[in-house]
Amino acid sequence: MASSNPKPTVHLLDTVAGNIRSLVNAIEHLGFEIHWVRSPSDLLTAERVIFPGVGHFGHCMQTLTAAGFTEPLKAFIASGKPFMGICVGLQALFASSAESPGTPGLGVIPGSLKRFESKDKAVPHIGWNSATPAAGEVYGEGLCGLRPHSKYYYVHSYAVPLEAVHGSGWDVAVGRYGDEEFVGAVGRGNVFATQFHPEKSGVAGLRVLKAFLEGVKVSPLAGAVEEVKAVTGLTRRVIACLDVRANDQGDLVVTKGDQYDVREKAAAGGDVRNLGKPVELAKRYYDEGADEVTFLNITSFRDCPLADLPMLEVLRRTSEVVFVPLTIGGGIRDAVDTDGTKVSALQVATMYFQSGADKVSIGSDAVIAAEEYYKRGKELRGDTAIESISGAYGCQAVVVSVDPRRVYVASPEDTPRNTIKTAKKGPNGEEYCWYQCTIKGGREGRDMDVQQLVLAVEAMGAGEILLNCIDKDGTNSGFDLELIEMVKRTIKIPVIASSGAGNPSHFQEVFEKTTTDAALGAGMFHRREYTVKQVKEFLAEKNLVVREVEEYDL
Ligand code: 1PR
Numbered sequence: 001m002a003s004s005n006p007k008p009t010v011h012l013l014d015t016v017a018g019n020i021r022s023l024v025n026a027i028e029h030l031g032f033e034i035h036w037v038r039s040p041s042d043l044l045t046a047e048r049v050i051f052p053g054v055g056h057f058g059h060c061m062q063t064l065t066a067a068g069f070t071e072p073l074k075a076f077i078a079s080g081k082p083f084m085g086i087c088v089g090l091q092a093l094f095a096s097s098a099e100s101p102g103t104p105g106l107g108v109i110p111g112s113l114k115r116f117e118s119k120d121k122a123v124p125h126i127g128w129n130s131a132t133p134a135a136g137e138v139y140g141e142g143l144c145g146l147r148p149h150s151k152y153y154y155v156h157s158y159a160v161p162l163e164a165v166h167g168s169g170w171d172v173a174v175g176r177y178g179d180e181e182f183v184g185a186v187g188r189g190n191v192f193a194t195q196f197h198p199e200k201s202g203v204a205g206l207r208v209l210k211a212f213l214e215g216v217k218v219s220p221l222a223g224a225v226e227e228v229k230a231v232t233g234l235t236r237r238v239i240a241c242l243d244v245r246a247n248d249q250g251d252l253v254v255t256k257g258d259q260y261d262v263r264e265k266a267a268a269g270g271d272v273r274n275l276g277k278p279v280e281l282a283k284r285y286y287d288e289g290a291d292e293v294t295f296l297n298i299t300s301f302r303d304c305p306l307a308d309l310p311m312l313e314v315l316r317r318t319s320e321v322v323f324v325p326l327t328i329g330g331g332i333r334d335a336v337d338t339d340g341t342k343v344s345a346l347q348v349a350t351m352y353f354q355s356g357a358d359k360v361s362i363g364s365d366a367v368i369a370a371e372e373y374y375k376r377g378k379e380l381r382g383d384t385a386i387e388s389i390s391g392a393y394g395c396q397a398v399v400v401s402v403d404p405r406r407v408y409v410a411s412p413e414d415t416p417r418n419t420i421k422t423a424k425k426g427p428n429g430e431e432y433c434w435y436q437c438t439i440k441g442g443r444e445g446r447d448m449d450v451q452q453l454v455l456a457v458e459a460m461g462a463g464e465i466l467l468n469c470i471d472k473d474g475t476n477s478g479f480d481l482e483l484i485e486m487v488k489r490t491i492k493i494p495v496i497a498s499s500g501a502g503n504p505s506h507f508q509e510v511f512e513k514t515t516t517d518a519a520l521g522a523g524m525f526h527r528r529e530y531t532v533k534q535v536k537e538f539l540a541e542k543n544l545v546v547r548e549v550e551e552y553d554l
Pocket of ligand 1: 241256296298472476498
């Protein structure tokens with residue numbers, strides 16, 4: 001029987017949004033039905049429109065113009081019907097951006113975007129930040145569903161400085177990165193836009209989306225000056241990582257190695273260690289407050305057609321219930337399908353994005369590409385996996401996963417590689433070491449050190465480094481602080497510290513003793529020794545700012 005209460009609808013303009021799956025899931029989760037804006041004429045029948053954009057401002061505007069959307073969009077906005085822009089969808093509303101000088105935006109809001117200063121902080125700005133009223137003010141009525149103590153997920157290199165819109169008649173909510181204050185959300189009348197991704201911002205973000213869809217404006221009381229004692233700025237990101245592979249029975253399981261060896265000792269049967277089911281565990285970590293979830297596919301699916309990769313299904317199901325960023329790694333490279341068809345790394349990544357991933361993580365292929373980069377005298381090839389994926393989806397969508405191993409030397413002169421003096425001496429009392437890059441899950445060492453690798457992949461357009469350490473993996477002995485600080489000194493893009501977390505104080509240590517942007521744990525969560533929530537509560541007690549999990553009240 002047909003329902004007498006059809007679902008309310010929203011039109012989605014996906015012309016310039018690559019990985020739209022998360023937003024679709026979030027909107028459907030809120031009970032709305034999606035209609036697509038495929039051509040400008042679709043805007044004529046739309047009741048409310050969401051415009052999510054990713055990537056490059058210039059590319060976004062050029063795509064809109066080429067498809068004939070510019071004037072119809074302006075007309076829709078002028079009609080007074082509800083319109084929401086997300087991320088580059090917010091940026092497109094402004095007059096221009098330093099990212100693409102000479103390319104005009106829609107010009108609905110005055111002001112221009114500028115790049116974040118990278119002198120003393122990582123760019124892109126990735127992570128959970130605030131959207132509070134400007135100092136001494138309350139939320140204006142143009143804003144939807146925001147709360148001063150909530151944190152929202154941002155990922156961008158360009159932003160509208162607060163002073164560009166302050167006093168312009170638009171209501172603004174503010175984020176702070178270092179000493180820069182920027183527009184986190186902006187609204188007036190029927191127009192509302194967020195620089196952050198509400199669909200990736202847990203309950204806080206779903207609340208904002210719901211408020212827009214239902215036409216509910218933010219309560220100014222929620223931002224009353226006396227209420228806003230919220231600590232602003234970027235929080236410390238805690239990430240849960242799930243290594244996934246097929247066990248000997250062919251089931252996909254979450255596993256965890258000791259220094260990358262994932263099999264039980266022979267006495268225990270020598271099976272692949274099985275620590276749970278991927279979707280269930282990811283949901284558990286989301287509920288506990290993980291700021292991101294990373295899946296690393298460590299199985300080789302040699303005989304499996306690419307379109308049937310089991311990880312695609314894992315992602316699809318996870319992204320229906322987990323509303324924080326999802327990263328997928330393993331096998332992101334040019335490949336040949338079982339029927340002999342060549343499939344590019346970009347096509348592989350696209351399948352993952354369409355299944356709900358927000359970022360892909362590239363391991364072995366990044367090392368090979370970096371080797372070639374140096375062989376060519378640091379010349380970019382233009383079509384490596386990193387370049388093609390970051391060109392299409394933005395650098396924030398490309399993580400490079402590094403699997404280094406320590407190599408000790410008595411003196412820096414003993415190797416042409418970049419060494420550090422280490423407090424943890426080698427087996428023969430060596431005081432120096434370098435970090436050797438490996439491929440194929442640590443099975444093959446290469447003649448390249450980690451500094452060389454991270455510099456090369458940053459130049460190719462990677463947006464973030466997932467910094468593992470084989471010596472530390474699964475040891476519960478804490479992160480390799482020397483490695484992390486060395487990489488942080490080398491590059492500007494954000495770094496996720498990984499390998500060795502065994503208890504909450506290891507997270508405190510890595511955040512206090514290094515400038516890492518995020519920290520990741522695996523085994524300690526899978527074995528239920530500690531929950532993500534316990535780690536975050538511990539960090540909060542130590543005055544390290546974290547995102548608190550909010551009650552589901554929608
Ligand atoms: O080379 O692009 O196909 O990607 C393969 C990916 O799979 C790489 O990211 C590589 O790190 C990962 N990988 C391959 N083999 C293994 C293995 O364990 N045998 N996993 C493996 C690496 C991931 C770590 C781990 C931390 C934290 N493990 O991130 O989660 O060390 O663990 P801990 O907190 O328990 O110490 P490609």
